[in-house]
Amino acid sequence: MRKKIVAGNWKMNTTLQEGVALAKEVNEALAGATPKCDVIIAVPFTHLASINAVIDQNKLGLGAENCADHKSGAYTGEVSAPMVASTGATYVILGHSERRQYYGETSEILKEKVNLALANNLTPIFCIGEVLEERENGSYLEVVKKQIEDALFDLSADDFSKLILAYEPVWAIGTGKTATDDQAEEMHAFIREVIANKYGKDVAENTSILYGGSCKPSNAPQLFAKPNVDGGLIGGASLKAADFMGIVNAF
Ligand code: PEP
Numbered sequence: 001m002r003k004k005i006v007a008g009n010w011k012m013n014t015t016l017q018e019g020v021a022l023a024k025e026v027n028e029a030l031a032g033a034t035p036k037c038d039v040i041i042a043v044p045f046t047h048l049a050s051i052n053a054v055i056d057q058n059k060l061g062l063g064a065e066n067c068a069d070h071k072s073g074a075y076t077g078e079v080s081a082p083m084v085a086s087t088g089a090t091y092v093i094l095g096h097s098e099r100r101q102y103y104g105e106t107s108e109i110l111k112e113k114v115n116l117a118l119a120n121n122l123t124p125i126f127c128i129g130e131v132l133e134e135r136e137n138g139s140y141l142e143v144v145k146k147q148i149e150d151a152l153f154d155l156s157a158d159d160f161s162k163l164i165l166a167y168e169p170v171w172a173i174g175t176g177k178t179a180t181d182d183q184a185e186e187m188h189a190f191i192r193e194v195i196a197n198k199y200g201k202d203v204a205e206n207t208s209i210l211y212g213g214s215c216k217p218s219n220a221p222q223l224f225a226k227p228n229v230d231g232g233l234i235g236g237a238s239l240k241a242a243d244f245m246g247i248v249n250a251f
Contacts, residue, residue, distance in 0.1 A: 002208045004037035004224075005164060005231040006248045007125055008238025009065060009093060009212075012044065019047040020054060025241035027055040036251040037231055041238065042093045042125070045079045052088035063091025063125065066099060069112035081116040092117050093233075095127045095151065097170045107150035114151065118159055125164045125233065126152065127212070128191075132171035140169075144187065145194050157199045165209045166233040167191060172213025174235055181222045181229075184211045188228035217246030224250050 014022060023041060030039060040061035043051055052062055064087075068078035084092055094113050099105045110126075117124045128147040130140035144167070152160060167187050169179050179187075188209045196204035211223050212233035223229050231251070237243040 002206045002230055004251055005040065005208050005210055006035075006037050006234065006244075006251075007040035007042060007061075007063070007091070007093075007164075007166075007210065007232070008234050008244055009096070010041065010043045010047075010238060011065065011098070011235060013239055014044070014047070016047055016050060019043055020050050022239070022241060023047075023051040023060075024054050026244060027060050029241055029245045030059040030248075031056070033245075033248075035248050037248060039248050040091055040125075042091060045084070048084065048087035048089050057088070057090070061091055062087075062089045063093060063122075064089050065093045065096070067092050067094070067113055067117060067122070069109045069116070071116060081113070081120040081122055085120040085122055090121070090123060091164075092122045092124055093127065093166075094124045095147075097127060097129055097168060097173060101170075107147065110151040111154065114155070114163075118155075118162060123162060123164060125166055125210070127166045127168050127233070129168040129170050129173075129213075135169060135171060141187070141190050144191065148191065148194055149198075153198055157203055160195075160199055161203055161206060163207065165191065165207060166212050167209060168212035168233060174214070176214050178214040178216075178219050178223075179211070181226050184223055184229050185226040188226065188230075192228055215247060217243055217250065220247045220250035 042063040064084040067081040130143045134143045192204045208230040210231045215232040
């Protein structure tokens with residue numbers, strides 16, 4: 001059975017000291033709890049090793065928010081998948097819409113990143129999602145299908161099975177405007193069908209597909225109640241331990 005997952009995406013927020021304090025708070029909240037889902041935080045590169053030292057990864061998974069599309073070498077300022085793995089992190093967000101939009105990440109680039117992440121035993125949390133115009137002109141299903149096909153369908157079934165997907169409608173990210181539970185379910189069911197057509201029903205049924213976009217404690221229960229919504233990728237609300245735990249406890 002596929003896993004239920006709540007993952008935080010801290011983005012470019014918190015100093016190292018603030019981040020370590022926040023991670024400790026989430027870790028402590030989880031220490032006495034038995035959540036009905038896996039819990040992950042994806043944090044800035046600078047924080048990874050320090051946070052790894054203060055959390056129990058049996059209860060709280062740790063990930064990066066990106067990695068380079070090259071293994072090593074003369075790429076000033078980049079952080080490679082082996083570097084991320086060497087901090088103790090085991091997840092990496094790839095293809096976030098902010099990376100696609102502001103840093104020109106294409107499916108070709110993302111293919112390389114996915115391959116390098118997998119080669120270094122990092123589990124990609126791979127993001128897909130349409131912009132508002134595509135939602136409004138009705139092309140959103142085709143747009144997301146193409147994002148999946150272009151970046152991921154060269155993978156073997158075995159490698160594809162290692163991925164976590166996150167459907168994040170761009171118009172809902174950080175806007176306070178959440179997709180309705182029915183909109184999320186329509187897309188998640190469609191994504192599962194796209195996977196089934198390529199890799200078969202078993203792989204599709206075992207792939208966790210998270211929803212992301214202004215998810216908060218108040219709307220998470222309704223979203224997570226949908227059969228094809230396996231959890232959430234949480235931006236803003238992951239920066240306060242109480243809000244993040246409120247979403248974890250929505251399961
Ligand atoms: C995100 O960026 O992954 C996200 C879902 O952000 P927010 O929850 O703030 O909309």
